[in-house]
Amino acid sequence: MNIVNKVTIRHLKENKRRTLVTIIGVIISVAMITAVATLGVSFLDLMIRQHITSNGEWHVQYSDVTPNQIEAIEQHSETKKLVISSDGYAFFEETNNDNKPYIYIQSYNGPGMQQFPVEIIDGRLPYKPNEIVVSEEMLSQSKVDYKIGDELHLEIGERVDLEGMKLKQHHFLERDGETLHEELRNQESKEMVIVGVMKRPTWEVPWAPGYTVLGYVDEKLWSETSSIDAYVVVEDVNSSIYENAKSLAKEQGIETVNFNSDLLRYYGVTANDNLRQTLYSLAGIIMTVIIIGSVALIYNAFAISVSERSRHLGMLSSVGATKKQKRNSVFFEGTIIGAISIPIGIIAGLGGIGVTFIFINTFIQNALGISEKLELVVTPASILVACAISILTIFISTYIPAQRASKISAIDAIRQTQDIKLSGRTVKTSKIVRKIFGLEAEIGLKNVKRNKKRYLATVFSLVISIVLFLSVSYFTDGLKKSLEMSQDNIQFDIQLYGDTLEKNELKSFASMDHVTESFLVSEVLLDAFIDKDELPTELKMQIEEYDMTLEDGKYPYYVTLYSLDDENFQAYAEEVGVDTEKFTDPSQLTAIVIEQISYEGGTKGKIIETKSIESEVGNKIDVYLPSYSEIESEQNEPEFLTSVEIGALTDLVPVGVNTVMLGGINLIIPESSLKQLSISDERVSTYLYMNSSDPLATQAAIEERNEPNVHVYNVYQSRQREEQMILLLSIFTYGFITLISLISIANIFNTITTSISLRTREFAMLRSVGMTPKGFNKMIRYESMFYGMKALGYGLPISMLIMYGIHRSTNYTFEYAFRLPWMSIGFVIIAIFLIVGSAMLYSIAKIKKENIIEGLKQENI
Structure with missing residues (x-):
């Protein structure tokens, strides 16, 4: 050295x-x-x-493949693991649940048993083509006394609707009352032996029409007529997966290729160029x-x-x-x-x-x-x-x-x-500063100007902290906003729809065990004609782009009129912030209008947030009863129903209401108002939405009542998945903000305490010429204020530019209006002055304890 x-x-x-x-x-x-x-x-x-x-590991699915095609897929350079799957339906003669008339046989080869989540309660997994594992749900709900070792005779075939389209587990049961509008085709008789009992698979949707049982696919027994699906785990997950899979499918003549988009998105891989x-x-x-x-x-x-x-x-x-x-x-x-x-x-x-x-x-x-x-x-x-x-x-x-x-x-x-080059002009201050704030403020400002390098280093540190916090805060808010726009508005666990049931009969289900809250919602489809001046900008652009012709300067809107039971409407109105009295006036129908909607439009995959209508509270909308058929519509003028006054405009969506697309509008009224309208019952669809502490138990209890005209839609899995995503994202984003905030605070304290320490001689000199402790504190407070104001003067505009850049980046996929986060900005303004003041006072408290003579002599820190 x-x-x-x-x-x-x-x-x-x-x-x-x-x-x-x-x-x-x-x-x-x-x-x-x-x-x-x-x-x-x-x-x-x-x-x-x-x-x-929850859902198993796979990246690409090839549907209806032959043995030769399977061999080509397996030998492809990108294939890491290959899972073979087949499925079929058989009528479940012993079921006592009209909503589940089938047994659904989902079969995998050996690797598939490992790739898809299956939890065995008793027995073992199947490893022969004639072996199956039944679900615990099938045994408990159907009250069948199946045991391990029992044999079942099943006629297994394809489930199709009356038009011949194949139906899977996620498709609702095609039924009108007790009459099925679907059938099983290409049935084959098989004797199946029960070798185990499993928990209900997490990948089975609750409204599935068949109880899932797990079977085994033997590659040696394939035939050209077998309906086989291939699930592939690729060697390297990257953006080329889409091109490679489609190219292989084209070479081998495979018609259908699906991708596990949710899983691939977590790897940062997407087929949506805008999202990428x-x-x-x-x-x-x-x-x-x-x-x-x-x-x-x-x-x-x-x-x-x-x-x-x-x-x-x-x-x-x-x-x-x-x-x-x-x-x-x-x-x-x-x-x-x-x-x-x-x-x-x-x-x-x-x-x-x-x-x-x-x-x-x-x-x-x-x-x-x-x-x-x-x-x-x-x-x-x-x-x-x-x-x-x-x-x-x-x-x-x-x-x-x-x-x-x-x-x-x-x-x-x-x-x-x-380091310090002074002139009278350099440290010159306005007379107004001394007149308004006093001598201490003037000295503080001169101290700030005297050593610009040290002053700018401190301000720069503050500016960076402001920019970091606001940018990351806006970034995380944008992530949450994008997630909410891309998710469905699911605020319930179970939806019930009764074809011929009266409202009171439908509402009786709300008193069942485990039901925590219920919402009775009626829906009527209507028409309206909206003036061009009241159309949102996005709709006007579409009218010009496609050269649409307006009748009498009005655009035809579809209207979805929702009525909430009076108790829930009152709670909703209070949440919106309006008085419910004006909505119960029998002389004038008044509604709450949901003015903010999100829809997928424009460039493929782009989700746009806009207004449904550009109107004001107090304006009226004339609504008409739509015709039931095209012939009736062409021959007759629309039947005027009533004028609806806009009582409130909001972006809050109540439970059970699905927001419209562009060119539509939602009107929310109380149930009592709907009864006053001359609308036939056949035009009104009524739904009961319920939240439950045990959604599966509630669904089972509903199905045990064997109401053939009641359709159950259990979405607790989807709702749970959405809530998990939002909460996890909140943890991630707020953790991110907390981390940045702590680092910013540490940076500010580090900068200011060091700067103050280097000014020990300067402060000792001021004290030696007679500055009192009160005057000294006052000077420091004004210095803190000058630092904060200067930092905010630079930091806020820079942060706004960066936030706008983040907003423009998000708009490639999610289009919504740019709004400044005023809460975050207000927090930053207060925090900057508090942190700067605290850091300076902390440093000064240490310096005050030092001897003036030693301070004047000090060379190094």
């Missing part, structure tokens, strides 16, 4: 506080990059594992913001003490050090700090996320019912990126002071005349 490097190490040891502060700054920066990357990768890993646990562009744009913007923040944090840790390094380099120059030696000395200092900080930062980032996961896992498993745990996933890429960014930033942070110091004389460097 040469003498210059030895002097550098000695200098670092003598200036312990400054060295420690710089190391802490680098550690925080590296920890931030590592934590953010690890958090994102670990979250996606959880979603992948949870999806596989959105993901890449958002990732690029947010990573750029984080990288700039980390660069600023490391640079700030060095820049805040540039003057001390300049003095040290000046001393080296005075004893004959060359330009190259001085530069290498600074690089050596950066190398030492990096060698200490980077490993600690990586460990701190991983350790912090790991500890966070321990606390989060308890919540997500207990509250959300998620079987998988968040695991710490460390990728070489995230570690290498954190190291590379940190090394590059340290190099930049050390290179600039070295270059600056090499251009000045040794005397100037030692005296630090280059």
Whole structure:
């Protein structure tokens, strides 16, 4: 080690506080990059594992393939695992559930038993073509006394509707009362032996018309007439999966190829170009913001003490050090700090996320019912990126002071005349400041202007913190907004529809066990003609694009009129914020209009949020009864029903209401108002929506009543999946915001406390000339205010530009109006002044304890 490097190490040891502060700054920066990357990768890993646990692992499905095609798929270079599957239906003669008249036989080969989740309660998995495993639900609900070893004679065939279309488990039972409008074709007699009992498969939808049993496919017994599906797990999941699968299907003459879009999306792979562009744009913007923040944090840790390094380099120059030696000395200092900080930062980032996961896992498993745990996933890429960014930033942070110091004389460097160059104009302040705020404010402002480098370093740190928080906050809000727009509005567990039941008969189901709340909703389809001035912008654009002709300047709207039972309507009106009295006036029908809707339109796969109508409260909509047939519609004018006054416009959607597409409108009225309209019962469809503490038990109880005209739609799985997604995303995003906030606060405290520490001599001088403690505190408060105002003046506009960039990136797939997050902005404004003030007061409290004489003599910190 040469003498210059030895002097550098000695200098670092003598200036312990400054060295420690710089190391802490680098550690925080590296920890931030590592934590953010690890958090994102670990979250996606959880979603992948949870999806596989619930639905099985497969990436591509080839339908109705032959043995030769199977062989070609298996030999394809991208195929890692191959699962063979076949299915069929048989009438379940012993069922006592009219909604489940079938046994559904889902058969897999050996690998399929491992790839798809099956939980055996008793017995074993099948491994012969004549063996099956029945479900616990089938035995309990049908009250059949099947045991392991029993033989079942089944006539297995394809389930088709009257038009010949194949029907699967997710298709509703085609039935009118007690009459089935579907049949089984190509039936084959088989003797099946029960070898086990399993829990109801998680991939079976609750409204499935058949009880699922698990069978075995023997590859040796395939025939050209067999209906076989192939599920493939590919070797490497990337965007080429779509092109490769479709190319293989075309070569082999396979007509139908399906992709596991939900699972592939967690890998970052999608066939939707707009969605891919959105993901890449958002990732690029947010990573750029984080990288700039980390660069600023490391640079700030060095820049805040540039003057001390300049003095040290000046001393080296005075004893004959060359330009190259001085530069290498600074690089050596950066190398030492990096060698200490980077490993600690990586460990701190991983350790912090790991500890966070321990606390989060308890919540997500207990509250959300998620079987998988968040695991710490460390990728070489995230570690290498954190190291590379940190090394590059340290190099930049050390290179600039070295270059600056090499251009000045040794005397100037030692005296630090280059750091503070004063003139009357430089520190000139407005007379208004002194007149309004007093002498202390003027001194505080002059202190801020006197050393611009130190002042700008502090402001820069504050600006970066503001930009980081607001950008990440808007990014996470955008993610949640996009998820909500892409999900269905499912706020219930079970939907009941009765073809011929009276409302009271239908409502009697609400008193069943486990039902926690119920909503009776009636629906009527109507027509309306809306003036062009009241059409939303998106609809006007479509009219111009397709050159549509309006009749008398009006556009034909379809209207869905919903009536809620009076109790639920009152609760809904209170939530909207309107008085229910004006909606019960018998002389005028008044409705709540849902004005904000989302629909898939424009470019393929793009979800757009817009208004359903550009109108105002108090305006009226004339509604008409639609004709039942095209002939009737052509021969007669629409039958006027009534005028509906708009009582409120809202974006809140009540339970049981499906929002319309573009060119439609939802009207919500109380049940009592619907009774006053002259609408025949055949035009009114009534549904009962229920939430239950045990949706499966409630469904079983409903089906036990054997009401042939009642249709049950159990969506608790879909609802649970949506709630899990939103809550998991909330945990991820708010954890992300908390992490950024803590790092920003640490950055601000680090910057301000270091800056104050370097001003010890300055403060000692003010105290020596008679500034009182009260005046001193007042000066510090005004300095804090000046710092905060300057930081907000730069930080807010920059943040808004970045937020708009994030919004534009999101609009490739999800189109909605740009809105500033005023709550977050207000929080930032308050937080900045509180944090700056707290940091400065904390630093001043330490300085006040020091002796004035020692403060005036102080050279190094």
